[in-house]
Every structure is written in structure tokens, then in C-alpha cells.
Amino acid sequence: MTQTDLVFQSYGRCCRKDEFFVDFYDFFMSSSEAIRNRFVKTDMAAQRHLLRNGVMQLILVARGMSDRKLRDLGTSHNRHNYDIDPSWYELWLNALVKTVRMHDPEFSPELGEAWRDVMKPGIELIRGAY
Ligand code: HEM
Incomplete structure (x- = not known):
């Protein structure tokens, strides 16, 4: 199985619970x-739904799908809009892998590395639009 398959399946296990x-x-x-x-002013219930989709987009792009939606996220997160500091994406990825470790019963250090590798190109696309 490829890394993106492993991550796709892991994400399926994680998404079973909104927690x-x-x-x-x-x-x-x-x-x-x-x-x-x-x-502080964000509707976090709505934000959780948007993120569910956003992570899926990162996985799908790693599997070869069009990156059009990620380019839109690059625009919304850039210096003219949400102004998301490029250094924060590392914290984002660390928090994501920590959450996967907590929620996926099949987690292993190798799976954690697969998550980092698979997320990287999509994150670089969004971060690079800063
Ligand atoms: C909004 C995904 C990284 C802060 C959003 C939205 C999505 C999303 C899907 C809603 C759609 C939109 O407004 O464009 C992602 C993904 C990330 C990422 C996939 C990682 C690659 C970050 C980081 C921060 C951040 C590092 C840092 C604080 C925000 C904020 C909003 C937002 C402030 C708007 C919230 C609101 O509407 O009040 N993000 N994001 N995001 N994101 Fe991100």
C-alpha cells in the first residue's frame, strides 16, 4: 500500500468521531x-466541518487530484486576507499528527511520518501563497 493509501485509511478511522x-x-x-x-470570533463548530474537508483536500491532492481548492485556501490564508504566518504551518502539522496519534488505534511512528510526507506538498502550496 502506498503512503497516501495508508493516510487516507487512517483519516477514515479518525473522522468517525467529531472529537x-x-x-x-x-x-x-x-x-x-x-x-x-x-x-476568537470563529464559529468553531463550522470551522471543524471546514477543516474536515480541508484535510481531505490535502490528501486528495497528494493522490493526484486538482489543486484548485488548495490554491483558494492559499489566497484566503495569505498576507492580504487571514495573514497566516508561514511558520505556523509547522505547528498546524504537529497538532494534526498529535491528534492522529491519539485517535487512530492503528497509529505507528511510520504512519506519523507518512502523514507528514503526504500533507507536505499541499501545505507548501498554501504556505507558498503567502
Ligand atoms: C479558515 C483549512 C492552516 C487559520 C480555514 C478554512 C479552511 C482551512 C478549509 C475555511 C475556508 C476559508 O476560509 O478559506 C486550513 C488548512 C490548513 C490551514 C488545510 C493547513 C494546511 C491554518 C493555519 C492557521 C489558520 C496555520 C493559523 C492560525 C485560519 C483562520 C481561518 C481559517 C483564522 C478563518 C476562520 C474564521 O472564519 O473565523 N482554514 N487551514 N489556518 N484558517 Fe485555516
């Missing part, structure tokens, strides 16, 4: 005061 996205934002927001501040 996955609750825990992700808890970890992500606790990684920095500046990040927490970005979400």
Missing part, C-alpha cells in the same frame, strides 16, 4: 497565543 476535530483545535490553539487569537 478528532475538537481535539485538533485544542492542540493547535494551545501551541501559541497568536494562533488562539485568530479564532
Whole structure:
């Protein structure tokens, strides 16, 4: 099985419970005061749904799908819009892998590395649009 297959299946196990996205934002927001501040006015229930889709987009792009939706995220997150500091994406990925470790019963260190490898090109696309 390829890395993207492994990650796709792992994500399926994680998505069974909405708690996955609750825990992700808890970890992500606790990684920095500046990040927490970005979400003070956000409807977090809606945001969790949007992220569910966003992570799927990252996986699908790694599987060869069009990156059009990621380019839109690059625009919304760039310096003219949400102004997301490029250094924050590492914290985002760390929080994601930490949440997968907590929720996927089949987690292993290799699977964690597969998640990092698979997420990387999509993250670079969004970050690169800064
Ligand atoms: C909004 C995905 C990284 C902060 C969104 C949305 C999606 C998304 C799907 C909603 C659609 C939109 O508004 O364009 C992602 C993905 C990321 C990522 C896949 C990683 C590659 C980050 C990072 C931050 C961040 C590192 C840092 C704080 C925000 C904020 C919003 C947002 C502030 C708007 C919230 C609101 O509407 O109040 N993100 N995001 N995102 N994201 Fe991200």
C-alpha cells in the first residue's frame, strides 16, 4: 500500500468521531497565543466541518487530484486576507499528527511520518501563497 493509501485509511478511522476535530483545535490553539487569537470570533463548530474537508483536500491532492481548492485556501490564508504566518504551518502539522496519534488505534511512528510526507506538498502550496 502506498503512503497516501495508508493516510487516507487512517483519516477514515479518525473522522468517525467529531472529537478528532475538537481535539485538533485544542492542540493547535494551545501551541501559541497568536494562533488562539485568530479564532476568537470563529464559529468553531463550522470551522471543524471546514477543516474536515480541508484535510481531505490535502490528501486528495497528494493522490493526484486538482489543486484548485488548495490554491483558494492559499489566497484566503495569505498576507492580504487571514495573514497566516508561514511558520505556523509547522505547528498546524504537529497538532494534526498529535491528534492522529491519539485517535487512530492503528497509529505507528511510520504512519506519523507518512502523514507528514503526504500533507507536505499541499501545505507548501498554501504556505507558498503567502
Ligand atoms: C479558515 C483549512 C492552516 C487559520 C480555514 C478554512 C479552511 C482551512 C478549509 C475555511 C475556508 C476559508 O476560509 O478559506 C486550513 C488548512 C490548513 C490551514 C488545510 C493547513 C494546511 C491554518 C493555519 C492557521 C489558520 C496555520 C493559523 C492560525 C485560519 C483562520 C481561518 C481559517 C483564522 C478563518 C476562520 C474564521 O472564519 O473565523 N482554514 N487551514 N489556518 N484558517 Fe485555516
